Amino acid sequence: MSASRSLKISALAVAVVSLLPLSAAAQQAPSDDGVVRLDAVKVTVERRSEDSKDVPVSASVLRPEFLDAISTSGSDIRVLAGKAPSLNIESSNGRVFPRVYIRGYGNTDFNTYASQPVSLIYDDVVQENAFLKGFPIFDLEGLEVLRGPQGTLFGRNTPAGVVKFNSVKPTIGANDGYASLSYGTYGTMTLESGL
Secondary structure (H helix, E strand, C coil): CHHHHHHHHHHHHHHHHCCCCCCCCCCCCCCCCCCCCCCCCCCCCCCCEEEECCCCEEEECCCCCHHCCCCHCCEEEHHHCCCCCEEEEEECCCCCCCEEEECCCCCCCCCCCCCCCEEECCCCCCCCCCHHHCEEEECEEEEEEEEEEHHHHHHCCCEEEEEEEHHHHHHHCCCCCCCEEECHHHHHHEEEEEE
């Protein structure tokens, strides 16, 4: 009998405690002291400047600081191979006629003038000629690699994606420029300048 009485008392105690209001202390919001905020990455994949998080495209952006290290070497676009996810650029003819692959999809035709499924776009101008695709990289503000079909915004020859080069825009009223001269092995000399 005492076991059933203690069970009734325990049930009554649980019922009384459950009716009491419980207070919860809210946590304090962390202060912003010492917090480093990253700048938003702006892309122009839809023909206007947007935050990269708001764009419905799989895109990679290479910042100007990274591009300076590449462009000072006077290299062509083959040096970008592997610098962005799923981007590969190779050529069997040296600097000219590079073949660009995004997600493994690219030109596998032996004809170097065949249409490629990856377009190179320099300041919103499509580099359709295979010879133009081997240009040296210089004076770039940013580079965007867009993966997947881009035919709606960039036209034909974009089922694999687009490599979009954005050059440095001129500043009105500013007179600035640069020059670079390098000398390498086997008499290789590179001169680059810009205003």
